[in-house]
Amino acid sequence: MSQFTLDSFASDPVRIAVIGGSGLYKLDALEQLGTADVQTPWGTPSNPITIARLPTGQRVAFLARHGHTHSYNPSEVPFRANIAALKAIGVRIILAFSAVGSLREEIRPGDFVLPSQLIDRTKGIRPSTFFENGAASHAPFADPFYAKAADLVAREAAITVPNLKIHRDKTLICMEGPAFSTRAESNLYRAWGGDVINMSVVPEAKLAREAEIAYQMVCMSTDYDCWRVGGEDVTVQTVVETMTGNSRNAKQLLLTLLPALGETIATDAAVHVDEQEIKKQDRFFSDIDGCMRFACMTEPNAIPSETREKLHFILPQYY
Ligand SMILES: CSC[C@H]1O[C@H](OP(=O)(O)O)[C@H](O)[C@@H]1O
Ligand SMILES: Nc1ncnc2[nH]cnc12
Numbered sequence: 001m002s003q004f005t006l007d008s009f010a011s012d013p014v015r016i017a018v019i020g021g022s023g024l025y026k027l028d029a030l031e032q033l034g035t036a037d038v039q040t041p042w043g044t045p046s047n048p049i050t051i052a053r054l055p056t057g058q059r060v061a062f063l064a065r066h067g068h069t070h071s072y073n074p075s076e077v078p079f080r081a082n083i084a085a086l087k088a089i090g091v092r093i094i095l096a097f098s099a100v101g102s103l104r105e106e107i108r109p110g111d112f113v114l115p116s117q118l119i120d121r122t123k124g125i126r127p128s129t130f131f132e133n134g135a136a137s138h139a140p141f142a143d144p145f146y147a148k149a150a151d152l153v154a155r156e157a158a159i160t161v162p163n164l165k166i167h168r169d170k171t172l173i174c175m176e177g178p179a180f181s182t183r184a185e186s187n188l189y190r191a192w193g194g195d196v197i198n199m200s201v202v203p204e205a206k207l208a209r210e211a212e213i214a215y216q217m218v219c220m221s222t223d224y225d226c227w228r229v230g231g232e233d234v235t236v237q238t239v240v241e242t243m244t245g246n247s248r249n250a251k252q253l254l255l256t257l258l259p260a261l262g263e264t265i266a267t268d269a270a271v272h273v274d275e276q277e278i279k280k281q282d283r284f285f286s287d288i289d290g291c292m293r294f295a296c297m298t299e300p301n302a303i304p305s306e307t308r309e310k311l312h313f314i315l316p317q318y319y
Helices: 079-088 147-160 183-191 201-210 236-268 305-314
Strands: 002-004 016-020 031-036 049-053 059-064 093-102 112-121 166-175 196-198 214-223
Touching (some): 016 236, 059 079, 079 201, 079 305, 093 201, 093 236, 112 201, 166 214, 196 214, 201 214
Parallel strands (some): 002 031, 016 093, 093 214, 166 196
Antiparallel strands (some): 093 196
């Protein structure tokens, strides 16, 4: 197993990353090449990033959100360091897996869900932006997930795990935790139109957007939370019971999804693209590239140099 230096990714970047959530702590079916211990201006990631190789030869990065030993509760995950470290090794797309509770009868434990919307119910205690200390910025976030990636996940799942039920275009609630919801909250989220619930999509998705990384969460339903009359209320035990099968399905799916994604982005992975080309819809990254170019309200000359240096780490084309 090699120890990769940050410099080595400058000439040979890794474009695809998988973030594993509860129950998905490694990608053991892939050839493991080594790890990258990336330090960022926002601290140390949950773990060193694992670099693996696909049968096609392409490399992918893997990061366990809560650490391999699940040591960070959702409010403590070093989200900024995680996203900054992935960006620093060249990542342009993240597939983020998450164990979620279902708020709908038809989304059964064991089903997968590709959300297209989210409702942020975190409590403001998680650092959730790279822009602070003299650089006021506002990322566009109307569509928090990457529909082109969701399309690919759904297509590959239908081929590779045909018995797996996939729900599209659902709304994900992100609560603070770590305690699960009360019954009144669970019913409120249903009334709001929430379909599934977790504790980790925020700020991960927001930070990915700020770093101009395409991001799609793949939710794996583990329980019915606590809204269902006569049903069992969620506990860690109920989650863990479903997690093992979910994790097996996720790994099976990734075996074909990652090569397919690699092929899809192969001609489109350059970081710097020509202004004319950037929004052409046939490019996979057209819906993310350039989204932060005009996001900063601060007069460029007024941004302190230390702030600019930190931002250079995630958006070198602008700072
Ligand atoms: C173990 S149940 C609650 C826990 O599971 C989910 O984690 P992840 O999103 O990382 O799979 C949920 O968000 C909570 O953190
Ligand atoms: N019911 C639930 N609420 C919040 N996060 C979860 N992760 C898995 N099940 C969950």
